Each structure stands twice: as structure tokens, then as C-alpha cells.
Amino acid sequence: MVGIKDLGVGIGWRSEIDLTVERLPGVDFVEVVAENLHIGHLPESVTLLLERGVPVLPHAVSLSLGGADPVDLHRVEHLGAVAEAVGAPMVSDHVCFVRAGGLDSGHLMPVPRTKDALDVLVANVKLAQANLPVPLALENVAALLEWPDGELSEGQFLAELVERTDCWLLVDVANLYANARNIGTDPERFLDEIPLERLAYVHVAGGEQHGDIYHDTHAHAVLPEVLEVLDELCSRVAPPGVLLERDDNYPSDTEIATELAAIRAVVDKHRG
Amino acid sequence: MATPTEARDTRVSPEQVGYLAGGPQRAAETALARLLDAGLVRVSRNGVVSAVHETDLGVTTAVETGILVNLRQPVRFEPVVRKAGGSAEMRALYQQLRAQRLMRTPRPRLGAWWVFLAIGVVLALAALLQPWTLLGAIGFLAFAYWSYGAKPLTKAGRAVLEAVDADDRVLTVAVEGFRGRIRNQAVGDLFGLPQSVVKTLPRKKKPRRGKGRGAASSAGAGCGAGGGCGSSGCGSSSSSSCGGGGSSCGGGGGGSN
Numbered sequence A: 001m002v003g004i005k006d007l008g009v010g011i012g013w014r015s016e017i018d019l020t021v022e023r024l025p026g027v028d029f030v031e032v033v034a035e036n037l038h039i040g041h042l043p044e045s046v047t048l049l050l051e052r053g054v055p056v057l058p059h060a061v062s063l064s065l066g067g068a069d070p071v072d073l074h075r076v077e078h079l080g081a082v083a084e085a086v087g088a089p090m091v092s093d094h095v096c097f098v099r100a101g102g103l104d105s106g107h108l109m110p111v112p113r114t115k116d117a118l119d120v121l122v123a124n125v126k127l128a129q130a131n132l133p134v135p136l137a138l139e140n141v142a143a144l145l146e147w148p149d150g151e152l153s154e155g156q157f158l159a160e161l162v163e164r165t166d167c168w169l170l171v172d173v174a175n176l177y178a179n180a181r182n183i184g185t186d187p188e189r190f191l192d193e194i195p196l197e198r199l200a201y202v203h204v205a206g207g208e209q210h211g212d213i214y215h216d217t218h219a220h221a222v223l224p225e226v227l228e229v230l231d232e233l234c235s236r237v238a239p240p241g242v243l244l245e246r247d248d249n250y251p252s253d254t255e256i257a258t259e260l261a262a263i264r265a266v267v268d269k270h271r272g
Numbered sequence B: 001m002a003t004p005t006e007a008r009d010t011r012v013s014p015e016q017v018g019y020l021a022g023g024p025q026r027a028a029e030t031a032l033a034r035l036l037d038a039g040l041v042r043v044s045r046n047g048v049v050s051a052v053h054e055t056d057l058g059v060t061t062a063v064e065t066g067i068l069v070n071l072r073q074p075v076r077f078e079p080v081v082r083k084a085g086g087s088a089e090m091r092a093l094y095q096q097l098r099a100q101r102l103m104r105t106p107r108p109r110l111g112a113w114w115v116f117l118a119i120g121v122v123l124a125l126a127a128l129l130q131p132w133t134l135l136g137a138i139g140f141l142a143f144a145y146w147s148y149g150a151k152p153l154t155k156a157g158r159a160v161l162e163a164v165d166a167d168d169r170v171l172t173v174a175v176e177g178f179r180g181r182i183r184n185q186a187v188g189d190l191f192g193l194p195q196s197v198v199k200t201l202p203r204k205k206k207p208r209r210g211k212g213r214g215a216a217s218s219a220g221a222g223c224g225a226g227g228g229c230g231s232s233g234c235g236s237s238s239s240s241s242c243g244g245g246g247s248s249c250g251g252g253g254g255g256s257n
């Protein structure tokens, strides 16, 4: 795959705001949570967007590719089937694990940044790729903790993952900002270290500070600081696409449109 | 379209117009339409209504406040309308309309009202020869008048409805309901609502007689207007169940529900 070119600015499609997504100006593409879709019974709104020519990208949250458990190939197959149903050029999940020992965390848990953990992740990613009809992009997560004995920075970890699996990167600048606030990640160093030529697209989301912790809630407004990280990224590479994630406490159509416009302004600033 | 908070007749709000035109359920539809129009709630394709986050500042009526309070968790379209139609706020709205002498307690028409009229007329004619029958004539004519029944809208209420010019989408809902049509367009389309959502509401009754906007409106408020119908359930399930008589519950050409 040569890469996705000019996806534009998009928004995460959610059933609660389906009509909003349909009528919002300036939605160039959408992302759907693959686990929420049923093959053979796509939501009417998704079908309508496809008919309009809006690209629909499946985003998974349950492959748990960073886990030591065997990859659940049924989940991979479902993701692939969703991709085929919507004609997606790629799919994505996260660099994380969500279950272990039969327990489900309910959260996207960070992977220990050790060589051993990377080996496990690489093996799982390769297995998933072999069972997917389209390329796979992997997203950096927001972490509230760092496992001990890490051997690589987050950027180095992702760079090596890309090198060994040829996967694509989905960079979430809100997660990057959250990690900078919570665990001291340096966003600029992160952006220096990852192979930006393998950037599939970018996530932007809102959150809020609770005491000492910044929570990547996807239920609050996008902070200017997050847009600054996007700005930093755009100063290095023209992202093929940037997508706003909003999962709860949905604001008015006007507010959502304003956030999309703010994202577009940052992207366009660097396109001259 | 502009967001109206009052109908042309400044004494009545769109909600009140809705009540006059179609009873408590229509008034509830109107309140929901106003909230949609103001961007305070949204509806999804699968018919789930949710409050727009942190934007309850534009609420203008108690019924609207009641709807938003019930939308702390998303609720399906039809129950939102049904619950608002049966709310204490809606009963207060009805009392306002009564206080404004736009509505009154409806009285069902007795099927045999004309028999009392005929007897009264005969006795009145007989009074020309036998004056003592005049007393009976008066009694029968009075009873005929009473048994003829009374529609829930007063003359003033009907006049308000006649004067309504539904030139914006909220007033259009008040007059026609979400399930109605105006100028060959489904009213729900004015709000971008899928028909699958709109059709979860009870079907709008066709007028049995009369024609035109005024006629359709004049009896529409029957359901829910009277104490019997109250605001409990006419619109929601069986509009004929309230009041029993034809005129009190959508009979006589009501546009309600």
C-alpha cells in the first residue's frame, strides 16, 4: 500500500450522533468502532455515508495485540469483514492489551516497553496482518502508568514495531498530550522517533484534568494544548487525515463543527 | 427558520397552540420540536433522543425543562412525547388555557340529543294552543342544548387556532404534528427526522368532517382538554378511550394524535 492520501478531516461515527455526522459540513471521512458493527446489517447512516462517497475506516478496540494471550482470530476476522463491508482501505487497533488470564480490563492497557513484550506484540501483529484483507494501523494509547524495566521510549518502541511488521501508525495527539501530562512523555521526542512516513492518520480528542491526572475522556472539548501537539506534528509531516473522536457528552452540532474547523485550520496552516 | 417562543397571538405559546390543536401529546411534540429547533436535544436514526451536553440555557417553558430532566439518560422518541404529554407541567399548561378561556371542560354529545330537540319544538308549537306546554318545551330544549355536548375549545380558542400561521417548523408541529404533512412535505423532514422515528408516534387522526385548518384544529384539542382525558393518555395509545363521547376525544374532526 502506498498509503492513504488526503482523507481530510473526519469524525468518529457514533450511533448517538449519526444524524449530526451526516449533516455536519466538512466531514471528509469517518471511523467506526468495528466491534459495534454487524456484518450484513450496517447502520443505515453508515450506508448513506458510503453512498455519498465518504470513506469509512474500521477501528478496533479488542484485538489485544499487546497481550500474551493468543490472538482471537474471530475478532480479527470480524474486523476484516467490516473492512470489506465498508470498502475500507485500512483498519486499526491499539498498541495495548485489554485482557489477560481470562479477565477483561475494560481499558486499553499499555504494553511494557521491553524487548520481550515487543517480540510478543510483533508476533501478534503479524498474525493479525496475515488474517486481514487490508493493511493494519496501530495507535499509541494514553497510559496512566508505565510498567517497570522499560527498555525503549514509546517512540522507539513504535518505530521498531513498524520496522518489524510494516504496520502503519495511527498517532493520537490527545493520547500523546495525556502521556506528556501524566507520565512525562516528550511529544517532540516521540515525533522525532516514529517513522512519520508510515503515518496513516491522526486522532484528536478532548479530555480534562482531575487533580494530578489528565483524563483522555473523549467527552470534553479538545484542549488548545492538544491542538498544539497536532500543530507540532503537522510542522513535520502533512497527515493523510485527522479525525476527531468524541464518545460521550455530545455537544451541539455547532460545537462539533467548530472543533472540526479548528482541526482543519491547524492542518491547512501547514499546507500553505 | 427563526426559533419562535410565541405564536403570532402573543397570548399563546407554540406549546399552547399545540395543545389547542391536538391535546397534550401535540403540545409535548411541540415542546420537543422547540428543543430540537434550539439545538438543545438531538435524535438519532434509531430514535433515541438525548440532551445536548451542557446547553440547557435556552429552555423557555416548564414542559421543555421537564423533557430535559427526563433526558439525563437517552430515551426513545415516542416515550419522550408520551411522558411529557402526561406530565404535571402539561396539566399546568391545560389550566393556563382554561384560565385564558381558550379551553373548557368538554361535554360528550348524547346520541339522542335531536330527540329532545324535536320534542321541545313540538311542545313549543303546541304551546300556541296549550300554553301550559311551554314549560315542557323550555325544559326539553334546554336538555337538547346540554346533550348536544361541548367541544373543548371555546370560541376564543378556535379563533386563536384560526389565526395561527404556521410559517415556522415549530408551529408547524403544533398545528400538524410530527406525523403530519405540510405543502407535500412530511413535517418530520423539517427536522431531518427519519420517518421510522416519526412513525413511532401515534397516527394523526383524519378529520371526520369540516375542512381546512380551522376545522381540523377546532376539535383537535378534545383529547386531553377535559378533566377526564386530563393529560394522561389520549395521544399515546388510544385516542378514543378518553371521554367516551365523540366530541371529547378527537371526535368531530380532531387533528390530535
Ligand SMILES: [Fe+2]
Residues within 6 Å of the ligand: A139, A172, A203, A245
Ligand atoms: Fe484515539
